[in-house]
Amino acid sequence: MRISAAQRTENENRIRAAMDRLLRGEIPPGGKCDIKTLAAEAAVDRTAFYGTRPYAHLRIEFERRLNAKRAAGEVPDPREAQVARLKTENLKLRERLTQSAQTIDELTDFRTQALARLAAQHEEIVHLRGTAAAANHVTRLPAARTTTIGTCS
Known part of the structure; x- marks a missing residue:
């Protein structure tokens, strides 16, 4: 037409x-x-x-x-602006999530190492106490005396 x-x-x-x-x-x-x-x-x-x-x-x-x-x-178009903003925000959140996961992994490794060291130190202390108790040439020190210091007025 x-x-x-x-x-x-x-x-x-x-x-x-x-x-x-x-x-x-x-x-x-x-x-x-x-x-x-x-x-x-x-x-x-x-x-x-x-x-x-x-x-x-x-x-x-x-x-x-x-x-x-x-x-x-x-x-x-406000929807296009919103989509662009949300994509940027999503990318930032993914980066933060990756960084958080990495930090958690590092802290978990540190905790595992710290617990292993504490266990090893405890075993060493138990071993040394056993050795000291078996050998009678160790002289025990007297318990520390607690003294109070008076205040001057």
């Missing part, structure tokens, strides 16, 4: 208005900042944006403006 020049101009104006809204971040519920949503918002068939169809130049303009905004660090 052919459309008149006036209808085509009206459609282009609706497309440009929808394009501006989407690029400002006014994304409708369930939509994205893409050609499908642009076509739905402008009430134009999506296929009219591809190939040699009448609005292919507007698709190119929309994609150029969208890429320029992205290159400038602006993300018109």
Whole structure:
């Protein structure tokens, strides 16, 4: 079905208005900042944006403006920004998890070594006490006297 020049101009104006809204971040519920949503918002068939169809130049303009905004660090679609933020946060949390697992492994190794050393020292003390008890040439020292120091006033 052919459309008149006036209808085509009206459609282009609706497309440009929808394009501006989407690029400002006014994304409708369930939509994205893409050609499908642009076509739905402008009430134009999506296929009219591809190939040699009448609005292919507007698709190119929309994609150029969208890429320029992205290159400038602006993300018109809040879901895209949220996905990017969550991916970054996920990566940081994975790094922290890896670091925590490494620290736990190091501390577990340290604990194992410390317990082994304590057990070896205990065995040595038990052995030395047994040796000392068997040989009667060890003189025991008297118990330490506790003295209290008076305070001067």
